[in-house]
Amino acid sequence: MTDRRLEIDAISKRYGETVALREMTFDVRAGELFGFVGSNGAGKTTTMRIALGVLAADAGSVRWAGQPVTLETRRLIGYMPEERGLYPKMKVGEQLTYLARLHGLPAATARRSADAWAERLGVAGRRDDEVQKLSLGNQQRVQLAAALVHDPEILVLDEPFSGLDPVAVDVMSEVLREKAAQGVPVVFSSHQLDLVQRLCDRVGIVRAGRMVACGTVDELRAGGSVRLVVDAPQAPPGWADALPGVRRLEHTGTRTELELGDGADDQAVLRAALTTGPVHEFARRRPSLTELFRSVVTEEAAK
Structure with a gap:
């Protein structure tokens, strides 16, 4: 054929x-x-x-x-x-x-x-x-x-x-x-x-x-960065900012979206969230194509 x-x-x-x-x-x-x-x-x-x-x-x-x-x-x-x-x-x-x-x-x-x-x-x-x-x-x-x-x-x-x-x-x-x-x-x-x-x-x-x-x-x-969505009602906006390799992308209401860099530990993120009180959601989220496009173009431009 x-x-x-x-x-x-x-x-x-x-x-x-x-x-x-x-x-x-x-x-x-x-x-x-x-x-x-x-x-x-x-x-x-x-x-x-x-x-x-x-x-x-x-x-x-x-x-x-x-x-x-x-x-x-x-x-x-x-x-x-x-x-x-x-x-x-x-x-x-x-x-x-x-x-x-x-x-x-x-x-x-x-x-x-x-x-x-x-x-x-x-x-x-x-x-x-x-x-x-x-x-x-x-x-x-x-x-x-x-x-x-x-x-x-x-x-x-x-x-x-x-x-x-x-x-x-x-x-x-x-x-x-x-x-x-x-x-x-x-x-x-x-x-x-x-x-x-x-x-x-x-x-x-x-x-x-x-x-x-x-x-x-x-x-x-799947090749994009790892992202976490955490719903911790009692956590203040900067609760994860001091964690190694973790970057806060957004904090809206009780939900925080985080990006994990190389070597970042998602379990450390969970433990930090639990120290603030109850955690109603803790989930990984894959980036959308739009988010991936921005990431790829930005990375390439920096080279």
Whole structure:
């Protein structure tokens, strides 16, 4: 069986003295939702544009199913740019049909696909409207329809959830899950890390043009710092501040959240809490993807 993976292999890109990508490496597997996250300017869009052939890499390669990506391969990709790439004065239905035909679909098939995706993404009633007359959220829906209308074998989406209301986010999430269930590799960037955590099979965190962490959400969260939530009703706010390797993150009401550094003893924390009175809760908590992202980016920036 063909290994249907999109592979980004040691991609590097420089603009004069500015290094945009430093041996960027990851893969997106068949049927996988891959979240590509990083701060603005980290290199996410540059990576996607190189995968699409919009930009040329200085070094490295992009492969699909084990073979270098060619013009023909790129016809198989559904791409959604962060900045909307639609013709503003063209009607929605005509535009989707036109883009489907550019990817090789026969005229009748292109029209049926355009109508089906307009219906699915909630813009069927706007098919005869110019794109520029749509709200930003509806333009985003049309942009996704444009990425899907030719039934792509790979999906590369740059900030697909930007500007969407909660209902549209749910519709788009469902569509991406369905495409992944059909065996399509799906990679998307997003600053909405709670959404990435909920949707993605794996996540790659990017900083300064290179991949600094990659794995399943559970793997990444398990590698984060140990946190404790302690509910000690009679404990004052600074009750754990003197404990070695323990940092207080938050104290709200009777609950304190602590971060344990290397060598810190959770049992010592429990004993200290008990000296203040009863303890109603003492539990470990894994950091969220948002907290982990902040930690990874901060650590890398300090290096």
